[in-house]
Structure formats: structure tokens, C-alpha cells
Amino acid sequence: MDLKKTVLTLLVPLFVLFLFTGNGHARGERGFDDNEIRIGQWGPQTGPAAPWGAVARGSKLVFDMVNDEGGIHGRQIRYFIRDDQYNPSQTMAAVRELVSRRGVFAFVGGVGTAPGLAVQNFLRQNEIIWVGVCSGAAAFHDNPWLWNIWPAYFDEGSILAKHAVENEGFEKIALLYQNDDWGLDAMAGIKARLELHGLELLTAVPVEPIERDLSSQVARLQASGAEAVIGIMAPTQAAISLRTAVSMGYQPQWLHSYNLCDFDLMNHITEGLWAREGVITAAFTESPYADTPQMIRYREAREKFAPEERWGMNYLAGIVVAEPLVWALREVGPELSTAAVRDALNSVTEFQEAGPVLTWTADDHRPPRSLRIWQCGPNGEYNVVQDWIENELVYEK
Amino acid sequence: MGIKRTYYEDIELFSSGTILFWTIVLLIALFGAPFFLSGYHLYLFSIIMVHVIVAVGLNILVGNTGQIALGHAGFFAIGAYGTVLLMTMLNLPFFAALIAAAFIAAFFGFILGLPALRLEGPYLAIATLAFGLAIMHIIGHTQIFGGRQGLAAPMLDIGIPQLGWSWMLFTETSLYYLILIITILMVLLAVNILKTRAGRAFVAIRDSEIAAEVIGINLTYYKTLAFAVSAFYAGIAGGLFAFVLGFFDPFTFNLILSVIFLVMVVVGGLGSVMGSVTGAALITYLMYDLFKNVNEVPVLGDLILHVSRNWLSAVGSMDNFNMIALGLVMIGIIIFEPLGIFGLWIRIKKYWKTWPF
Amino acid sequence: MPFGHLLIEGLAMGACYGLFGLAVVIIYKTSEVVNFAAGDMAMFSTFVAFHVLAVYGYPFWIAFVMSLVFAGLLGVFVEFFFLRPAKNPTILGLIVITIGAQLLLAGVASWKWGAEQQAFSIPFSYQVTYEIIPGLVISQWALAVFIISAVIMAFLYFFFKHTKMGTAMRATQQNKHAAKIMGIRTNRVFAFAWALSSVIGATAATLMSAKTILDPQFMMEPFLRAFAAAVLGGLMSIPGVLIGGGIMGLIENFFGYAWPAWKPITAFVVIVLVLCIRPSGLFGKHYVKKV
Structure with missing residues (x-):
């Protein structure tokens, strides 16, 4: 073989080698050393689900605050955000990269049911701590290495229906839902609650998360004659359906999921209709403008560390999922280990900072079953209509 | 490239010693990879190989037969769902389920090939695109397919547990080898298909349908065959993908994925098997790794x-x-x-x- | 069934799809390329209008005109820098270039304006409604959509029939080489077609964003539907595209009302069925290849 060919053919394997020998193999089995603890989170920063990406950036605020105070027992937190585009195969890639190349100690948050389910087994088999997946799907509830924070969608549906019937006195209730685990679990909750009161859903209309023209769906709701419509869908669809309904002169009481309790955003994208219609939502956090010392501290920190971020509910959700882990790391003391943090998380009782009241035991990592009900005031205020209602119904699948 | 003088030169697998040599080097590197690569890279390689299978199959349709297809994520989904459901519901062994699912995909490919007899260009693009969307939507609305919530793959057992002979694959490394071997077989198969009567018929159809018909090529048969073969490839790839990921939902198989498959083939080079392999590897690498952070x-x-x-x-x-x-x-x-x-x-x-x- | 409402809404949305389909068709007519970047080019131009409106605070009409100018330049830019340099391109190669441009534009837009949803209001409100005959309520927005699409269609009809550029475009479509020999600078024709298509796309996107939400993804679904509407109409005939869009909107709304779960795909299924009977769409002439 002559020289030219050799040079040429050498290029290909060299190129391949170049591609795959990136950052070396920092195989940190333990996920921490004397100076740092590595924590990761995935979340969509690009693609259609990118607005939820603020969750991962919200957690960063908590870790920045911790690092600013000098870290936890002398260790700084090194935090990795990975973009998964809400695509399970990308989530898997991100998680494996963080585990096998960066060696992370724990994961917090992680937006979405499908991405979370895709990596659940991998994280569980590798015994990696994971706190607060951002999904209320029941499939996460019996994982010994995952501590749940986000209230179950079944409970959410049940509590929204309870509020609509018992406190607002509605009897004609319809549902506009996103056709996935979120919508279907919530529908089960709503039906269970209404059955208790001898009522029935007038109609349940599905929406695909990609749809942008909802006039036929809203026409169906209107034709059913519902006085109250429970909505289980993403902000974009909620805004479009509200605007469509108003343009048709159909003005029921809207009750929405806790994923839509960001009144600033919703008011902005509905041009004030959200406030005008007084939309009710569930919620599981403090109101973002609450005057508790905790929230004041977070707002100040946000101005200091991330002034370009909007102070929204997704951002706050990121803070909520990071809090228990930071607490547990502090609790464990300087002798850090996965088992110690696990035991600390298992001992969490009546823990509350910006999020809901959390209680976990060694064999119960389920999320809290209580939600609050907020209503958007005429100027976009976060009015608490009802504080912490617990759902006592049981999901029978 | 180079003039082929005899028929045997044309059907040779390796046209020169150099290519043979470097192919062997590449194979050794791929088989040795698990010894020096991290779990992340093994996963990335597995995804790349799954995409390689789809791209090689799609190339037979797009590059060699000259049809456009924007619905291959649909066949990919049929492969994934078919394999897992046949294993969990009908209790079939893995290989039987994988091949059966691929044949189901091929059957759908044949069905989709029928309108393709009359359609071309953007009209065919819309028809295939509609197929992909419809598959995604039907799966999302059917509870036995897991609906929008998705479906988890069972433990991978490549033996025949029904006859008491079980061979479980627990580790990522063994899964990697399984996919590697299947990928090599599928690529070899593609190279060989293109050198058979059918392969030459495909190329003739691409270059001129009328001329092909005149020299006695049965257009109906070979066009639908091209669709079926290419869907078969996507089906096999889908079945493997299900186990690489372990969990999937219908939205994984969206239109963007179909478009990306097409991009892989075109960027790799229409009509070239090795081009499709490199195209799939490059695009997947760009999507999953390069400049990711x-x-x-x-x-x-x-x-x-x-x-x-x-x-x-x-x-x-x-x-x-x-x-x-x-x-x-x-x-x-x-x-x-x-x-x-x-x-x-x-x-x-x-x-x-x-x-x- | 609220017949009147579904009819009006379906027609208005369909007119938007049709208008946007025109953007696809104009490029297809001159160069046989389906422009997959059309959606994101229009999205980008709408964001420019949004930026002028929200950041600089100019009135809507100035912002709108600026976004149209920008759209024209963007069309020329894409044609000049991405498509023209390709040597001996295959049609699929050109389509992949437009897909690349789409990724590029989507990436830059969500980098610049962020992923969060924005509200973008135009002077034609969907909240102001008129009852033309009892039971048939039409919103100001829908009225604007009808008028604007009618104006654009009339303009295009006049343009292709009676102007030099329009004639040159038709000539280039029929035979690029013959057109060149006749002294038509086909490169300019292509650049102009891209600019025209981009401007029409931006108009459609502005109308649509007022009805839905402005975010970097908001034109993906409408693009698919517009492409489908264009195919249904036959890709070559300009009134055909608008009719295709109208059919699309009506099918979606009426079937969507009857079977909401299947709304996103009914229109596509109908289109495939139509194509099985008429392979070149409803108004396209079936093109017979000569040997």
C-alpha cells in the first residue's frame, strides 16, 4: 500500500478517536470529594418543552446560595444542567454522561414523565439519590431511590373537583385535558370526586400538546353547557383555549392544574384575560410574592445571582426540588456518603420551606397529598382561596 | 470510482486490500470498545448503531429507488412497540418477536408503497408524513399500546425461555454486542441486496421509471418491495431501540425523527451504504454530543x-x-x-x- | 352543533393555512424545492415585529412593515447564502439545506428571544365580534384574515399574469434553461421568489400568532398543515392552495368537533385519500413524463 493511501486511511480512525476522547474519564464513583459535591439535573432547554427549562435553572439558585455561604461542611456544590429536549433518549444520554463521566452524587428535579421514566431504572439500579422528579405520575411512587415532591395528578384532579363542587357550588363540570398520564390520572381523580357527589363529567375533551387551533374543542365545551371547566394542559393550550372561549362569548369558571399557577406568565400571554376571568388553579408552593423570610431571601438571591431570570413558578419549582437535598446534605455532616444522605432523606418529617410539607419514611417516598387553591385577582394577584386541602380518595387503577 | 471490468469485481464485498484491512481495524475497534469506553459512550454507540440500521434501510428506498419518505419514525415505532408487545403479551422469545415485528413493519411498508405507485415528490412526502403522524397518534390513543404514557421494555432474554433455555442480557456491554452484531449483519445484507436482481431493479427505477418498465422490471413489485425492505430495517432498528432505552412513549417517534433519518441518508450520500453509515453516525453524534454543553x-x-x-x-x-x-x-x-x-x-x-x- | 362558529373559525384558520401554503408554493413553483424552513422564517420575522413592538415601542404598523422588509431580506439571504452556492444540487440535497436553515433559525430565535411564550397582539382583535346574520358571528380577526388573503391572492393573480417579473417566474418554472437563453436572470428570479414567499409567510404568521401564542415553535404545526393544504390544492395552482387550506380548516374543525381525539390527523388522512384518487392534488394538472 502506498504512502498516500496510508495517510488518507489513517485520517478516518484518527478522526473517530478525536471524536470520542473528549473530557477523559473522571470516574468519580462516590460523586464527591473534599472540595465539591456533584449534583445534576436534566430538563428541556431547547425544543417545544423549553419553557419548563426554568426548573433546572431555579435549582441552580439554591446551590449558588449555598456556595456563596461557603458550601456545605466545606464542600462546594458543583451543579450540572443537561438539556434533554424532553426526549427520553436524550435524557438517557445526559444521565449516563453525568453518571459515568462526571460522577454525580445526586439528581434533583428533572422535568417530565417520559424522560423520568426512561432513566428511572438506570438510576435505581445504580443507587443514585434523586429528589423530586417534576411529574405527578404514580409510576414514580414506589422507587426507593426517588423522593417525590410533586403532588400526584390524581390528587390534583380530585382536589380541583372538590373545590369546584364544595366551595364554588358548580354542578355542571367539563374537562379539557391533555391526553397523557397527566390528563388521564387527573380525569380519574375528578371522576372519583364527582361520583362522591352524585355528579358526572358533562364532557371530557382531549387536546394534543402540539395543537394550536382549539376552536372545535372549545365549541364542544360550550355545547355541553358546562359552568366550570377543569383544564389539565400546558400553558400554551390553556391560553389559546381561554382566548378562543372569550371570543366565542363562552365564559365558564376555569380551574387549572398547578402547572399553570404562574399568573404573571398566563396574564401576559392571555393579554390580561387570566385575571379578568379570575382563573382558579391548584398550587403546591408559597406564592412567589409571599412575605415569608424564606421567599424574601430567594427573591434577593435571584437579583444577585440570576438577574436575567424571570421570577416565575417554574423557576420557583426548581428551588422547591433542591431544598430537601440541601437540607439532607447539611444534616449528614462532614462524613458524607450516599447511605447517610439516604437515611437523612428518609427521616424528613414535616419539612417545609418554599414548597409543600414533606414527610418521608424508609418505605414511603410518596409526595404530599395536599394542595392549595389560588385564584388570579383582578390585577394578577396570587389570592389564596383555600389553604392546603388534603385528598382522602384512593386511586384505584 | 474505479472501473469495474468484470461481474465478479462488481459483486466483491471489499474492492481492495486497503478497504478490507481498515474494515477489520474498525471491527476490532468496535468489538474492543467496551473495554475502554464509559457507559455513556456505549449508550451513544448503541444509539448510533440503531440509527445506522434505519439509515441503511432508508437509503435503499431514498437513495437507490429514488422515493422520498418522511414517515420512517412510524416504522421505527412499529418495530419498538411490536417487539415489546409480542414479548410481553404473546410471550414470544426475543428474536422471534424482533423479526415478527420487523415483518409487521414491512407489511405496513408494503401498504404505504401502494399509493407510492402513483405519487411522487412532495405528494409522496405528504402521504408518508401522514403515515408517520397517524402511527404516532394511533399508538397514543390506544391503551393496549400503553397510550401516551409509554411502555417499558421487559428484561432482555435472547434465549428461548419458553423452552427452558434462558440467556439474560443484564449489562450494557452485552446489549452493545448484540446490537453490534445485528448492525453488522444488516449492513452486510444491505450491501448484498443492492447487488442482486432486486437491487439493480431499484436503481433502474430511480434512474428512469419508464426505461425500467420497458426493460421488463415489474414496477409494482419492486417499488412496494423497496418500501417493505426499508420498513423491515426500521422495524429491526426499532426493536433494538426499545431495549437500548428501556422505556419509550409515542412522542419519541415524532416527525422530527423522520426528518432526521432522511437528513442522515442525504448527508451521508444518496445511494451509498457506507455513506449512510457515516451519515447516521455523524448526525447522531452531532445531536447527542457535540457542543451539547x-x-x-x-x-x-x-x-x-x-x-x-x-x-x-x-x-x-x-x-x-x-x-x-x-x-x-x-x-x-x-x-x-x-x-x-x-x-x-x-x-x-x-x-x-x-x-x- | 354550533355550525356557524365552526364554519367561520374553520375557514379563517384554513385561510391562514392557505396563505402560508402560498409561501410554500411560490418557491416550489420556481425551483421544485419544498422549503422546510418556511415556518421558521415566518416565525423569525414575526419575532422581529414583536421585538420592534415590545422593545423599541413603535406602533404596530411600523413594526409590521419592518418585519415584512426583514422577511424579504431573510428570504434573499437564505437563497443567496445557503441554496445558491450548492453546486449541481439534487432536490433532496436542497431540501436538506432548507431543513438545516430551519434548525439554524429556530436555534437563533430561541437563543435571542428565549423559549417562553409571548403575547403578540395585532389591531384586529379576536374579541371584537360582529353578527352579520343571526347565528353567524364573525370576529374582527377572522374578517381581517379573509380580507388580507383575498387581497394577497388578487395581487398574486395580477402579478403572475401582468408583470414582467411574474411572467419571468412562470417562464423559469417551465424551463429554466430556455428562460436563461431568453435573457432572464434566473438567479434573480429565484432570489425574488424567496423574498416574496418569505413576505407572504410572515404575513400569515403574524395573523396566526395573534390567534395563538408567539414562541419559537409556533409555526411548526401550521407549516405542516400549510404544506398539506398546498399539496391538496395541487402545488401549482394559487387559488387551489387557498381552497385546499379552506378544506383543511373545515375538516379539522368539523371532524374535530365530532371526534376531538382524532382531530390532529383527520385532515392528513383525508388528504392521503384524495391523493390516492387524484395523485396531483385537487387542482394540479397531472404531469405526464415524456421519454
């Missing part, structure tokens, strides 16, 4: 952050750089060489062969 890259990261701070908004949007880079690479390759990576390869080869002239 550009803020952590030493010099470039700071530069991009600076640009971002000054002219764009820096709120977590730097990850868009990955998408921008992917777009630019696609545009660059096609502008530079319409035959894609395969064309670049030919150019480099020609340049060196005739150097310094």
Missing part, C-alpha cells in the same frame, strides 16, 4: 457566553448552539458536496490518487 468547553464556551451575554439572551438558551451547529454542518456538507460525506470521500480519494496533479 458548550458552556463547559474551554475556550469556545467562554466565547459563546460572551456573544450570548452581549447580543443574545443568556437565560439557559446557550444549548441552542447545538441545534445551530447541527444546521450549519448539514448546510455546509451539502453546499460543499451534493453527494454528502460519500462525495467528500470520493473527492479526497481522487485528490490523493492523482496528487500532486
Whole structure:
């Protein structure tokens, strides 16, 4: 073989080698050393689900605050955000990269049911701590290495229906839902609650998360004659359906999921209709403008560390999922280990900072079953209509 | 490239000793990879190989037969769902389920091939695109398919547990080897298909349907065959993908994936099997790894952050750089060489062969 | 069934799809390329209008005109820098270039304006409604959509029939080489077609964003539907595209009302069925290849 060919053919394997020998193999089995603890989170920063990406950036605020105070027992937190585009195969890639190349100690948050389910087994088999997946799907509830924070969608549906019937006195209730685990679990909750009161859903209309023209769906709701419509869908669809309904002169009481309790955003994208219609939502956090010392501290920190971020509910959700882990790391003391943090998380009782009241035991990592009900005031205020209602119904699948 | 003088030269698998040599080197590298690569890289390689199978199959349809297809994510989904459901519901062994699912995909490919007899260009694009959307939507609305909530793959057992002979694959490494072997077989199969009567018929149809018909090629048969073969490939790939990921939902198989498959084939080089392999590897690598966390890259990261701070908004949007880079690479390759990576390869080869002239 | 409402809404949305389909068709007519970047080019131009409106605070009409100018330049830019340099391109190669441009534009837009949803209001409100005949309520927005699409269609009809450029475009479509020999600078024709298509796309996107939400993804679904509407109409005939869009909107709304779960795909299924009977769409002439 002559020289030219050799040079040429050498290029290909060299190129391949170049591609795959990136950052070396920092195989940190333990996920921490004397100076740092590595924590990761995935979340969509690009693609259609990118607005939820603020969750991962919200957690960063908590870790920045911790690092600013000098870290936890002398260790700084090194935090990795990975973009998964809400695509399970990308989530898997991100998680494996963080585990096998960066060696992370724990994961917090992680937006979405499908991405979370895709990596659940991998994280569980590798015994990696994971706190607060951002999904209320029941499939996460019996994982010994995952501590749940986000209230179950079944409970959410049940509590929204309870509020609509018992406190607002509605009897004609319809549902506009996103056709996935979120919508279907919530529908089960709503039906269970209404059955208790001898009522029935007038109609349940599905929406695909990609749809942008909802006039036929809203026409169906209107034709059913519902006085109250429970909505289980993403902000974009909620805004479009509200605007469509108003343009048709159909003005029921809207009750929405806790994923839509960001009144600033919703008011902005509905041009004030959200406030005008007084939309009710569930919620599981403090109101973002609450005057508790905790929230004041977070707002100040946000101005200091991330002034370009909007102070929204997704951002706050990121803070909520990071809090228990930071607490547990502090609790464990300087002798850090996965088992110690696990035991600390298992001992969490009546823990509350910006999020809901959390209680976990060694064999119960389920999320809290209580939600609050907020209503958007005429100027976009976060009015608490009802504080912490617990759902006592049981999901029978 | 090079003049083929005899029939045997044409059907040879390796046209020169050099290619044989480097193929063996590549195979040794691939088989040795688990010994020095991290779990992340094994996963990335597995995804790449799954995409290679789809791209090689799609190339038979797009590159060799000259049809356009924007619905291959649908066949991919049929493969994934078919394999898992046949295993869990009908209790079939893995290989039987995989092949059966691939044949189901091939059957759907045949069905989709029927309108293709009359449609071409954008009309065919819309028909295939509608197929992909419909598959995604039907799966999402059918509870036995797991609905929108998705489906988890069972433990992978490549023996026949029904006869008491079980061979469980627990580790990522064993799964990697399984996929590697199947990928090699599928690529070899594709190379060989193109050298058979059918393969030549495909090329004749691409070059001129009328001329092909005149020389006695049964258009109906070979066009639907091309669709079926290419769907079979996507089905096999889907079945493997189900186990690489372990969990999937219908939205995984969206239109964007179909478009990306097509891009892989075109960027790799229409009509070339090795082109499709490299195209799939390059595009997958770009999507999953390169510039994925550009803020952590030493010099470039700071530069991009600076640009971002000054002219764009820096709120977590730097990850868009990955998408921008992917777009630019696609545009660059096609502008530079319409035959894609395969064309670049030919150019480099020609340049060196005739150097310094 | 609220017949009147579904009819009006379906027609208005369909007119938007049709208008946007025109953007696809104009490029297809001159160069046989389906422009997959059309959606994101229009999205980008709408964001420019949004930026002028929200950041600089100019009135809507100035912002709108600026976004149209920008759209024209963007069309020329894409044609000049991405498509023209390709040597001996295959049609699929050109389509992949437009897909690359789409990724590029989507990436830059969500980098610049962020992923969060924005509200973008135009002077034609969907909240102001008129009852033309009892039971048939039409919103100001829908009225604007009808008028604007009618104006654009009339303009295009006049343009292709009676102007030099329009004639040159038709000539280039029929035979590029013959057109060149006749002294038509086909490169300019292509650049102009891209600019015209981009401007029409931006108009459609502005109308649509007022009805839905403005975010970097908001034109993906409409693009698919517009492409489908264009195919249904036959890709070559300009009134055909608008009719295709109208059919699309009506099918979606009426079937969507009857079977909401299947709304996103009914229109596509109908289109495939139509194509099985008429392979070149409803108004396209079936093109017979000569040997």
C-alpha cells in the first residue's frame, strides 16, 4: 500500500478517536470529594418543552446560595444542567454522561414523565439519590431511590373537583385535558370526586400538546353547557383555549392544574384575560410574592445571582426540588456518603420551606397529598382561596 | 470510482486490500470498545448503531429507488412497540418477536408503497408524513399500546425461555454486542441486496421509471418491495431501540425523527451504504454530543457566553448552539458536496490518487 | 352543533393555512424545492415585529412593515447564502439545506428571544365580534384574515399574469434553461421568489400568532398543515392552495368537533385519500413524463 493511501486511511480512525476522547474519564464513583459535591439535573432547554427549562435553572439558585455561604461542611456544590429536549433518549444520554463521566452524587428535579421514566431504572439500579422528579405520575411512587415532591395528578384532579363542587357550588363540570398520564390520572381523580357527589363529567375533551387551533374543542365545551371547566394542559393550550372561549362569548369558571399557577406568565400571554376571568388553579408552593423570610431571601438571591431570570413558578419549582437535598446534605455532616444522605432523606418529617410539607419514611417516598387553591385577582394577584386541602380518595387503577 | 471490468469485481464485498484491512481495524475497534469506553459512550454507540440500521434501510428506498419518505419514525415505532408487545403479551422469545415485528413493519411498508405507485415528490412526502403522524397518534390513543404514557421494555432474554433455555442480557456491554452484531449483519445484507436482481431493479427505477418498465422490471413489485425492505430495517432498528432505552412513549417517534433519518441518508450520500453509515453516525453524534454543553468547553464556551451575554439572551438558551451547529454542518456538507460525506470521500480519494496533479 | 362558529373559525384558520401554503408554493413553483424552513422564517420575522413592538415601542404598523422588509431580506439571504452556492444540487440535497436553515433559525430565535411564550397582539382583535346574520358571528380577526388573503391572492393573480417579473417566474418554472437563453436572470428570479414567499409567510404568521401564542415553535404545526393544504390544492395552482387550506380548516374543525381525539390527523388522512384518487392534488394538472 502506498504512502498516500496510508495517510488518507489513517485520517478516518484518527478522526473517530478525536471524536470520542473528549473530557477523559473522571470516574468519580462516590460523586464527591473534599472540595465539591456533584449534583445534576436534566430538563428541556431547547425544543417545544423549553419553557419548563426554568426548573433546572431555579435549582441552580439554591446551590449558588449555598456556595456563596461557603458550601456545605466545606464542600462546594458543583451543579450540572443537561438539556434533554424532553426526549427520553436524550435524557438517557445526559444521565449516563453525568453518571459515568462526571460522577454525580445526586439528581434533583428533572422535568417530565417520559424522560423520568426512561432513566428511572438506570438510576435505581445504580443507587443514585434523586429528589423530586417534576411529574405527578404514580409510576414514580414506589422507587426507593426517588423522593417525590410533586403532588400526584390524581390528587390534583380530585382536589380541583372538590373545590369546584364544595366551595364554588358548580354542578355542571367539563374537562379539557391533555391526553397523557397527566390528563388521564387527573380525569380519574375528578371522576372519583364527582361520583362522591352524585355528579358526572358533562364532557371530557382531549387536546394534543402540539395543537394550536382549539376552536372545535372549545365549541364542544360550550355545547355541553358546562359552568366550570377543569383544564389539565400546558400553558400554551390553556391560553389559546381561554382566548378562543372569550371570543366565542363562552365564559365558564376555569380551574387549572398547578402547572399553570404562574399568573404573571398566563396574564401576559392571555393579554390580561387570566385575571379578568379570575382563573382558579391548584398550587403546591408559597406564592412567589409571599412575605415569608424564606421567599424574601430567594427573591434577593435571584437579583444577585440570576438577574436575567424571570421570577416565575417554574423557576420557583426548581428551588422547591433542591431544598430537601440541601437540607439532607447539611444534616449528614462532614462524613458524607450516599447511605447517610439516604437515611437523612428518609427521616424528613414535616419539612417545609418554599414548597409543600414533606414527610418521608424508609418505605414511603410518596409526595404530599395536599394542595392549595389560588385564584388570579383582578390585577394578577396570587389570592389564596383555600389553604392546603388534603385528598382522602384512593386511586384505584 | 474505479472501473469495474468484470461481474465478479462488481459483486466483491471489499474492492481492495486497503478497504478490507481498515474494515477489520474498525471491527476490532468496535468489538474492543467496551473495554475502554464509559457507559455513556456505549449508550451513544448503541444509539448510533440503531440509527445506522434505519439509515441503511432508508437509503435503499431514498437513495437507490429514488422515493422520498418522511414517515420512517412510524416504522421505527412499529418495530419498538411490536417487539415489546409480542414479548410481553404473546410471550414470544426475543428474536422471534424482533423479526415478527420487523415483518409487521414491512407489511405496513408494503401498504404505504401502494399509493407510492402513483405519487411522487412532495405528494409522496405528504402521504408518508401522514403515515408517520397517524402511527404516532394511533399508538397514543390506544391503551393496549400503553397510550401516551409509554411502555417499558421487559428484561432482555435472547434465549428461548419458553423452552427452558434462558440467556439474560443484564449489562450494557452485552446489549452493545448484540446490537453490534445485528448492525453488522444488516449492513452486510444491505450491501448484498443492492447487488442482486432486486437491487439493480431499484436503481433502474430511480434512474428512469419508464426505461425500467420497458426493460421488463415489474414496477409494482419492486417499488412496494423497496418500501417493505426499508420498513423491515426500521422495524429491526426499532426493536433494538426499545431495549437500548428501556422505556419509550409515542412522542419519541415524532416527525422530527423522520426528518432526521432522511437528513442522515442525504448527508451521508444518496445511494451509498457506507455513506449512510457515516451519515447516521455523524448526525447522531452531532445531536447527542457535540457542543451539547458548550458552556463547559474551554475556550469556545467562554466565547459563546460572551456573544450570548452581549447580543443574545443568556437565560439557559446557550444549548441552542447545538441545534445551530447541527444546521450549519448539514448546510455546509451539502453546499460543499451534493453527494454528502460519500462525495467528500470520493473527492479526497481522487485528490490523493492523482496528487500532486 | 354550533355550525356557524365552526364554519367561520374553520375557514379563517384554513385561510391562514392557505396563505402560508402560498409561501410554500411560490418557491416550489420556481425551483421544485419544498422549503422546510418556511415556518421558521415566518416565525423569525414575526419575532422581529414583536421585538420592534415590545422593545423599541413603535406602533404596530411600523413594526409590521419592518418585519415584512426583514422577511424579504431573510428570504434573499437564505437563497443567496445557503441554496445558491450548492453546486449541481439534487432536490433532496436542497431540501436538506432548507431543513438545516430551519434548525439554524429556530436555534437563533430561541437563543435571542428565549423559549417562553409571548403575547403578540395585532389591531384586529379576536374579541371584537360582529353578527352579520343571526347565528353567524364573525370576529374582527377572522374578517381581517379573509380580507388580507383575498387581497394577497388578487395581487398574486395580477402579478403572475401582468408583470414582467411574474411572467419571468412562470417562464423559469417551465424551463429554466430556455428562460436563461431568453435573457432572464434566473438567479434573480429565484432570489425574488424567496423574498416574496418569505413576505407572504410572515404575513400569515403574524395573523396566526395573534390567534395563538408567539414562541419559537409556533409555526411548526401550521407549516405542516400549510404544506398539506398546498399539496391538496395541487402545488401549482394559487387559488387551489387557498381552497385546499379552506378544506383543511373545515375538516379539522368539523371532524374535530365530532371526534376531538382524532382531530390532529383527520385532515392528513383525508388528504392521503384524495391523493390516492387524484395523485396531483385537487387542482394540479397531472404531469405526464415524456421519454
